[in-house]
Amino acid sequence: MKKKILSLVGLFTGCLLLLSGCGAKGDENNFVVGFDAEYPPYGYMDDNGEYTGFDLELAEAICEMEGWTLVKQPIVWDNKDNELNSGSIDCIWSGFTIDGREDDYAWSDPYVDNSQVIVVSASANIHSLADLEGKTVGVQTASAALSVLEDPDQQRSLADTFKKLQEFGDYNTAFAELEAGSVDAIAMDIGVAQYQIESRDNGNFIILDEHLNSEQYGIGFALDNTQLRDTVNADLHKLKENGTFDTLAEKYGLSDMVCLE
Amino acid sequence: MSFQVILSQLASGMLLTISIFVLTLLFSMPLGFFVAFGRMANNKVIRFLTQLYISVMRGTPLMLQLMVVYFFPWYLFHISLGSFWRFPAIILGFTINYAAYFAEIYRSGIEAIPKGQYEAAKLLGYTKAQTFLRIILPQVIKIILPAVTNEVITLVKDTSLAYTLSCIEMFSVAKQIAAAETSMLPFAVAALFYYLFNLLVSLGMNRLEKKMSYY
Numbered sequence: 001m002k003k004k005i006l007s008l009v010g011l012f013t014g015c016l017l018l019l020s021g022c023g024a025k026g027d028e029n030n031f032v033v034g035f036d037a038e039y040p041p042y043g044y045m046d047d048n049g050e051y052t053g054f055d056l057e058l059a060e061a062i063c064e065m066e067g068w069t070l071v072k073q074p075i076v077w078d079n080k081d082n083e084l085n086s087g088s089i090d091c092i093w094s095g096f097t098i099d100g101r102e103d104d105y106a107w108s109d110p111y112v113d114n115s116q117v118i119v120v121s122a123s124a125n126i127h128s129l130a131d132l133e134g135k136t137v138g139v140q141t142a143s144a145a146l147s148v149l150e151d152p153d154q155q156r157s158l159a160d161t162f163k164k165l166q167e168f169g170d171y172n173t174a175f176a177e178l179e180a181g182s183v184d185a186i187a188m189d190i191g192v193a194q195y196q197i198e199s200r201d202n203g204n205f206i207i208l209d210e211h212l213n214s215e216q217y218g219i220g221f222a223l224d225n226t227q228l229r230d231t232v233n234a235d236l237h238k239l240k241e242n243g244t245f246d247t248l249a250e251k252y253g254l255s256d257m258v259c260l261e
Numbered sequence: 262m263s264f265q266v267i268l269s270q271l272a273s274g275m276l277l278t279i280s281i282f283v284l285t286l287l288f289s290m291p292l293g294f295f296v297a298f299g300r301m302a303n304n305k306v307i308r309f310l311t312q313l314y315i316s317v318m319r320g321t322p323l324m325l326q327l328m329v330v331y332f333f334p335w336y337l338f339h340i341s342l343g344s345f346w347r348f349p350a351i352i353l354g355f356t357i358n359y360a361a362y363f364a365e366i367y368r369s370g371i372e373a374i375p376k377g378q379y380e381a382a383k384l385l386g387y388t389k390a391q392t393f394l395r396i397i398l399p400q401v402i403k404i405i406l407p408a409v410t411n412e413v414i415t416l417v418k419d420t421s422l423a424y425t426l427s428c429i430e431m432f433s434v435a436k437q438i439a440a441a442e443t444s445m446l447p448f449a450v451a452a453l454f455y456y457l458f459n460l461l462v463s464l465g466m467n468r469l470e471k472k473m474s475y476y
Contacts (some may be wrong), residue, residue, distance in 0.1 A: 037433075038436060049270040258320060
């Protein structure tokens, strides 16, 4: 009986290690992209349970050119630096804002022009950044929007007028809180904001016309990994030339925002 | 998105959740015995070290311990283990944490047995090993079962902490589907899964308790 159980467990574990989402790496030919899987339209899970999105499809196209195997590794956003430094992932490719992090990573050329915006309830009487005085504003932990609001040279003085800057882990929770009224506004990237508002499709949310700032997305590599960065960067430009880049941008509704020359 | 689609997507995460659960129990329950014996050892050094181990494991968050286990090879020795280390690190982290709790549960059971039974066994010519295995242990198991059930049920829910190391177990999948669909329904399905899983665990443990109530 005991032996039976043990061999069952053994078999189970074996299968699992092969299948598991925490799977094994170690293959030189793998290109491991770390991304936030709760960040549509850049990276998310589709109806079939597959990871997809604008960034991941670009990565897939590059892997096809280079003959690499793409490994899509969802990461916890707070741990992105640990994952990159320890070599668990080759790059961070996830609607990743360059501004404010210029010296922290080896960057590709910027490929998306992005703004940080404020989303509010359509029924709330908030029409400009000045109306946010005394309000509770939600922002994702370790996000670009947070660093904009904390930077004295950018929107720190605005953030000081808020009643509270409420940090949260993911956008779904933030929108639930906005809907419930426990936060008055959310600061976030415009692309993500558009996706969230469109897919909720209930006319409850609007983006303020005044933006917090303008910034750019790039692919972040470890500082000592410029060789891989250069390869991927050159491939990215090839995708732009052959039209793949613009086709994908259109597919994900980002045509107005892409900026790769 | 229908209930069935959500369920089928969650299935891959469930497999991972269940395997974290099974492997953690498999390793931590026996390890807990060694820790319990260390905790009750006559040797002062061993006793002190196990006491320190238990107090650190119980005194710091499991989430933090998981991060330490996964990232220490790089930050301490600059060894890059890559993604390969992810799953083993999770199992190791859970195991050393739960072993500490199990050790204290075992100790509570072992120390509940009156001294007189050891003396009686000695008088009847039992060796130390025989005394423990044939007389003490069966009673200990009976005493500790409710406390062990508590811990096992906690483990089912704690598996969601594996998300810290970017292991996409069931709760992480639920969060990802919720993000892509901008819906809260996946969380309801996740809650149902945890509840049914724990219902099975407690039913199983109840049966075991009944089986053990032979005196």
